Amino acid sequence: MSSTSDDLFPGFATHRIATTAAEIHVRVGGSGPPLLLLHGYPQTHACWHKVTPTLTRHFMCVAPDLRGYGESKGPSADHGHLAYSKRAMARDFVEVMQKLGHERFAVMSHDRGGRVGYRLALDHPERIDRLVTLDIVTTLDAWTDMNMDNAVGRFHWPFLARPAPFPETMIGHDPVFFLEYLLAQWTSTKDLSAFDPRALDHYRRSFARPEVIHASCEDYRAGATCDPEIDAADRAAGRVIACPMLALWGASRKHGFVNKPLETWRPWCPHVVGMPIESGHFLPEEAPDATLAEALPFLLADRNPV
Amino acid sequence: MTAAADLYSGFESRLATLGDVALFTRIGGKGPPLLLLHGYPQTHVLWHRVAPALAAHFTLIIPDLRGYGASSCPPSDGEHRAYAKRTMALDVLRLMASLGHTRFSVMGHDRGARVAYRLALDHPAAVERLVAIDILTTFDQWQPGQQLTRRRIFHWAFLAQPAPIPETLIGTNPVDWLEGRFRRGTMARSTDPIDPRAMAHYRASLSDPDRVHATCEDYRASASCDLADDTDDRVAGRQIVAPTLVIWGSQGSLAEVGDPLAFWKPWCRSVEGILVEAGHYIPEENPTALLAAALPFLICDTKVIPP
Numbered sequence: 001m002s003s004t005s006d007d008l009f010p011g012f013a014t015h016r017i018a019t020t021a022a023e024i025h026v027r028v029g030g031s032g033p034p035l036l037l038l039h040g041y042p043q044t045h046a047c048w049h050k051v052t053p054t055l056t057r058h059f060m061c062v063a064p065d066l067r068g069y070g071e072s073k074g075p076s077a078d079h080g081h082l083a084y085s086k087r088a089m090a091r092d093f094v095e096v097m098q099k100l101g102h103e104r105f106a107v108m109s110h111d112r113g114g115r116v117g118y119r120l121a122l123d124h125p126e127r128i129d130r131l132v133t134l135d136i137v138t139t140l141d142a143w144t145d146m147n148m149d150n151a152v153g154r155f156h157w158p159f160l161a162r163p164a165p166f167p168e169t170m171i172g173h174d175p176v177f178f179l180e181y182l183l184a185q186w187t188s189t190k191d192l193s194a195f196d197p198r199a200l201d202h203y204r205r206s207f208a209r210p211e212v213i214h215a216s217c218e219d220y221r222a223g224a225t226c227d228p229e230i231d232a233a234d235r236a237a238g239r240v241i242a243c244p245m246l247a248l249w250g251a252s253r254k255h256g257f258v259n260k261p262l263e264t265w266r267p268w269c270p271h272v273v274g275m276p277i278e279s280g281h282f283l284p285e286e287a288p289d290a291t292l293a294e295a296l297p298f299l300l301a302d303r304n305p306v
Numbered sequence: 307m308t309a310a311a312d313l314y315s316g317f318e319s320r321l322a323t324l325g326d327v328a329l330f331t332r333i334g335g336k337g338p339p340l341l342l343l344h345g346y347p348q349t350h351v352l353w354h355r356v357a358p359a360l361a362a363h364f365t366l367i368i369p370d371l372r373g374y375g376a377s378s379c380p381p382s383d384g385e386h387r388a389y390a391k392r393t394m395a396l397d398v399l400r401l402m403a404s405l406g407h408t409r410f411s412v413m414g415h416d417r418g419a420r421v422a423y424r425l426a427l428d429h430p431a432a433v434e435r436l437v438a439i440d441i442l443t444t445f446d447q448w449q450p451g452q453q454l455t456r457r458r459i460f461h462w463a464f465l466a467q468p469a470p471i472p473e474t475l476i477g478t479n480p481v482d483w484l485e486g487r488f489r490r491g492t493m494a495r496s497t498d499p500i501d502p503r504a505m506a507h508y509r510a511s512l513s514d515p516d517r518v519h520a521t522c523e524d525y526r527a528s529a530s531c532d533l534a535d536d537t538d539d540r541v542a543g544r545q546i547v548a549p550t551l552v553i554w555g556s557q558g559s560l561a562e563v564g565d566p567l568a569f570w571k572p573w574c575r576s577v578e579g580i581l582v583e584a585g586h587y588i589p590e591e592n593p594t595a596l597l598a599a600a601l602p603f604l605i606c607d608t609k610v611i612p613p
Binding site for chain 1: 447448449459462463464466467468471474475476479482486529
């Protein structure tokens with residue numbers, strides 16, 4: 001546990017929870033019904049620090065690092081990349097929440113965490129009562145939509161999915177350079193001004209570790225192989241997200257991850273609602289107030305199914 | 307650059323100064339002129355396995371493109387025009403003129419094939435016959451909705467990232483990067499098909515930060531002005547007049563495209579296509595099949611009347 005993380009989540013407890021295949025570092029704070037907060041690439045749970053002061057007034061916030069990211073320990077990579085599939089990551093959080101005493105919970109999730117969030121809702125519908133996704137469409141749809149034109153804005157998908165150790169080596173010589181480039185490139189201002197220096201320091205120290213670089217590449221390798229296959233199987237079977245769902249996305253990204261988001265989400269969740277937020281990709285840090293203005297009423301609304 | 311093996315024994319070497327660029331060029335053989343244009347991440351050395359047979363029929367002119375090999379690297383510009391295929395086509399047109407060739411055939415691979423078809427579109431009177439190896443036009447490559455697979459899209463998007471991201475990542479690992487291209491692009495999925503002496507040339511070229519930057523600019527141009535130039539031609543209905551042969555590898559860049567000729571037909575008055583057993587690096591992976599495909603087409607004595 002780092003003092004920097006403490007600074008960003010005052011009053012939060014820290015747990016290290018063993019799951020079937022990982023060890024999850026998690027911060028827990030606030031009171032109320034449980035809300036799981038799932039970060040994305042190339043970040044850690046620290047990305048939620050600007051929204052947790054408000055969220056903790058209404059929810060018991062549970063902010064873990066995804067397996068392999070931050071201070072969570074992931075399993076060794078496997079040939080099929082199943083160890084870093086979103087299905088496996090979703091199972092981590094079913095177990096983590098169970099060990100914290102939560103059988104049913106809401107999820108707010110960003111980027112890679114968003115992929116774990118919708119996977120939780122599809123694989124464990126009985127456990128998820130509300131789902132918020134930030135700046136994503138499904139992995140299957142993102143690949144289907146990818147072409148040479150928008151690939152420039154999404155080059156890291158095919159790049160990080162190249163077989164090991166190619167991207168690991170390329171990134172590993174100067175990981176902070178790569179980290180800061182991506183963070184800046186995906187904001188609306190194209191710089192690091194949206195990020196709190198303490199959070200940046202947290203991301204830098206996390207991403208400088210070779211095992212984090214490797215695990216995050218495995219996350220994207222899964223994202224190029226088993227994750228979209230699992231998505232496609234759900235589509236073929238007609239499985240949909242049962243719980244209420246809110247999709248928010250950044251309005252200011254020219255080559256965003258998200259093309260026609262609501263239209264794209266609707267086959268997965270017929271009752272999905274959502275809107276753009278004036279922000280780049282990092283909604284919880286670039287536009288915490290606007291994100292909360294939409295997410296909080298949704299998360300607090302009557303919990304009967306729509 | 308460390309002394310690298312001479313893979314064109316008996317060929318003349320010259321550094322031709324042409325406006326803002328100096329092109330390093332090997333010249334050899336006997337017969338009508340044939341311009342050979344290499345691609346990424348290579349140099350003129352790419353043709354070393356087919357040059358001996360071609361030299362029996364043609365005077366071969368084999369330059370390094372601007373920014374590659376031992377040619378100079380003119381400064382880049384915000385519009386990426388300095389590395390547009392139109393600019394590179396003008397380079398090689400001037401090179402050929404400086405050698406007294408106003409009409410010639412051209413065979414290009416990869417980026418060189420993009421320069422070759424741009425030359426045929428911009429300067430139809432200069433091009434007798436065109437051979438394009440393992441590409442679609444940049445226009446077709448970038449068409450929204452074109453379903454390119456997850457494997458094929460990577461280096462275009464990576465190299466077109468704004469400076470200095472690919473420059474820095476490649477610059478710290480030039481050999482990993484270079485060898486990774488061949489491991490990915492060859493049918494053997496290894497560097498084995500590449501002669502170690504040729505690899506030494508490629509390594510030398512990509513070990514120079516100026517060349518790394520220039521070659522990224524080549525791809526930035528493809529994501530901007532090259533695409534715009536192709537689109538203008540497509541909208542205007544301009545076509546390649548020179549008889550065109552498209553050659554692609556069974557496991558090369560077009561392996562998942564379906565019928566590459568269907569893409570090429572709207573661009574060409576006359577086009578034929580041949581599939582050869584190879585990955586992307588056909589001139590080194592399967593020189594025999596390349597010669598069997600290209601030689602009969604190139605030595606065909608049907609003269610086309612210039613427009």
